[in-house]
Amino acid sequence: MERTDLALYAARSADSRGRRHQEPFKDNRPAFERDRDRIIHCAAFRRLEYKTQVFVNHEGDYYRTRLTHSLEVAQIARGIARKLRLNEDLVEALSLAHDLGHTPFGHTGEHVLNKLMSDHGGFEHNRQSLRVVEVLEERYPLFNGLNLCWETREGIIKHSSEYDKAPDEAVAEYDFGRRPTLEAQIIDLADEIAYNNHDIDDGLKAGYITTEELSALAxxxxxxxxxxxxxxxxxxxxxxxxxxxHLIGALIEDLVRSTGHELEKNRIMDIADVRNCPRRLVLLSPEMRAMNNELKVFLRKKLYRHYKVERMRIKAERFLHALFESYQQTPSLLPADCQQKFEQHGKERTICDYIAGMTDRYAMDEYKRLFDPYERV
Structure with missing residues (x-):
């Protein structure tokens, strides 16, 4: 049932290394399509609706959330995959899963949990995304997790950007040192194209940046x-x-053209060539990369460090520190089903999983329940 026009170097469901657990299926969907559907229906994906991208959810209905960001990444990545004749099902699955492990309050939450977990294995959102799909989701009768294909799990843990590098031990099972599929390589730049451009939109709408300031960028x-x-x-x-x-379109066209050149230059004929290539193959041209980097520096300076964004960051740090330390000192504050996981996962890791799974809204409400004497518990 999989597309017959895929390039020779595309990933194919029939060639997957398979799933960790044997299970009976009710239909014969291609394996990566099944993975995509499982991700869409999992609880962690639904919670992305109320997790911060840049603006906290209650600041306005217009601004992107982790959910809308993931949908935009999927849209961009599918367009790239179609032009390169790659597996769109795998690309979409990875796009929708790439932020499943993100904390409330965006990268602030990730930094706080990593600091609080420094003596207990740390925290990194790609590892947490993998943990969500391998351990934390509880939907199926014979196993925990979503039992995704090896290639989907590999793509999740090997997703990286300037913000997030998966630690080596986390990828040991997934051929660390070899390149992931081209479908997985697409996600990094599709993610960057999506957040750069929707952050411009949100920043302009909020009044934190102006078109006059943007006009300084080539x-x-x-x-x-x-x-x-x-x-x-x-x-x-x-x-x-x-x-x-048009910016999104120009970046996509440049990426497709540059990637095509890389595939030809490196004589990539099949997926083994992709995995053994010493360099990444999905790239922007040097000219476009320079202009895109200029945009990233602008957004970091003018939007991500805007004083109002900084104020919310400080609030978020206070919320999450207080929640973690309260649960750590008084574990009976946690729901009973969480307390039951201490023996298997350890107290701190269980607390970390619980907080990482919270939405912004839930974390703020929980803070009020624990510390506001007039709030119902």
């Missing part, structure tokens, strides 16, 4: 001018939307 300035030529007299708000849309 990538924005050139794309903005191209839209003006294409749609003379367009109103300013639609001009911004169209500039962002």
């Amino acid at each position: 990538l924005w300035r050139e794309t903005h001018a191209r839209v003006a030529d294409k749609f003379p007299g367009i109103d300013p708000e639609r001009h911004v939307y169209q500039t962002i849309s």
Whole structure:
């Protein structure tokens, strides 16, 4: 049932290393399509609706959340995969799973939990995403986790960016030192394309950045001018939307073109060639990479370190420190089913799993329940 027009170097369900647990299936969907469906239906995926991207959920209904971000990554990644004739089911599964292990309050939550868990194995959200799909989800009668294919789990743990590097021991089971599939390599840049461009949109809507400031960036300035030529007299708000849309399109086209050149240059004929290649194959051109990096530096300085974002970061640190330390000192504050996992996973790791699974809203409500004397428990 899998597509017959896939490139020779694409991943195929029929060639998967399989699942950790044998199980009877009710139908004959391709393996990576089944993985995608399991991810969509799991509890951790639904919780992404109320987890921070940049703006905390209660700050406005317009702003992206981890859920809408994951959907945008999937849209971009599928478009790239289709142009390269790669396996869209695997790409979509990895896009939707890549943030399952993220904490409440975005990267702030990750940094706080890593610090609090420094004597207990640390915390890193790719490892936590893998832990979600291998251990923490409880949906099936014969095993914990989602029992995903090896290639899907490999792609989850090998996802990386400037923010998140999976520690070596976490990938030991997954051919550390060899490249993941091209489908997995797509996710890093699809993730970056998505968050750079939707953060521009959210930052403009919030008033934290301006189009005048963006005009200093070559990538924005050139794309903005191209839209003006294409749609003379367009109103300013639609001009911004169209500039962002054209930016995404330009980045995708550049990535597809550059990746095609890399595949030819490195004589990639099959998936074994992909895995044995000494360098990443999914790349932006040097020119586009330089312009994209300029945009990333701008967003880091003007948006991610904006004083209002910083205020929420400090609040989030206070919330999560207080919750973790209260649970650690008085474990009976935790639900009974969590306390029952201490023996298997250890007290601190169980507390970490519980907090990492919280939404922003739940973490703030829990803080009030524990520390506000007038709040119902």
